[in-house]
Amino acid sequence: MQVDFYHLTQAPLDRVLPRICERVLAGGGRLLIVSESDDQRARLDKLLWTYEAESFLPHGQAGEGEADQPVLLVADVRAANHARNVALADGIWREEALAFDRAFHFFDEDRIGEARAAWKGLADREGVTRNYWKQDENGRWQKAA
Template sequence: MQVDFYHLTVTPLDRALPQIAEKVLGTGGRLLIVTESESQRATLDRLLWTYSPESFLPHGEAGGEGDARQPVLIAPEAEPANAARNVALVDGVWRDAALGFDRAFHFFDEDRIVEARAAWRALGDREGVERRYWKQGETGRWEQAA
């Protein structure tokens, strides 16, 4: 399984997350977006409908009747009711439940850098886990740093 650490320094989550979601959906995959914060889940729900004037990402919030049909599901826990094999942890908190997916995207900012470093180190000893660290260059472009 692959874990991609995304250090948000230039591009905020509300611009980075839709890009990742579009790529996952573009490959025919499904995505589970996880945050404990109810207000952040509501904000992400609105964002995915409006992030681009030309497009939107079909999605829903966990707990509805159609969870299984949602290509993108926003949830408080890493439980893929939509059968997603990709998970985006967007509140800066690493969860070992993400290891049950094929790919995890761990987004964090400067407020969560210490926790992200601890997760990076802990995952270094896990068999079958490939880690990648992405940082933004001066132009805002993502560059793989490790």
């Protein structure tokens, strides 16, 4: 299982998450997006419909035909859409993410301490590959670890 830590320093989640969704869907996968915040899930729901004028990302929220949704927004880590990829959008690491094939853990400066603790906690886990991605001054993602 692979855990990708994304340190949001230049671009906000709203610019990064749709690209991750596109990549997962293009590869034939499904994605579970997790946030405890009702407000954040509502913002992300709107974002995924409107992030580009010419396109949208097919998705739904928990309780909306969950099994059929290629991208599902939820409050807890429960893959009702049979996703094998999970995006932790609120900066909170959850051990349940380890049940997926791949986890995307997004965090900003407000959650950096928690992200470091999660990174260290996964260091000796059997079968877990960690990647740490950070944006350079031009906003490009660079693998830092």
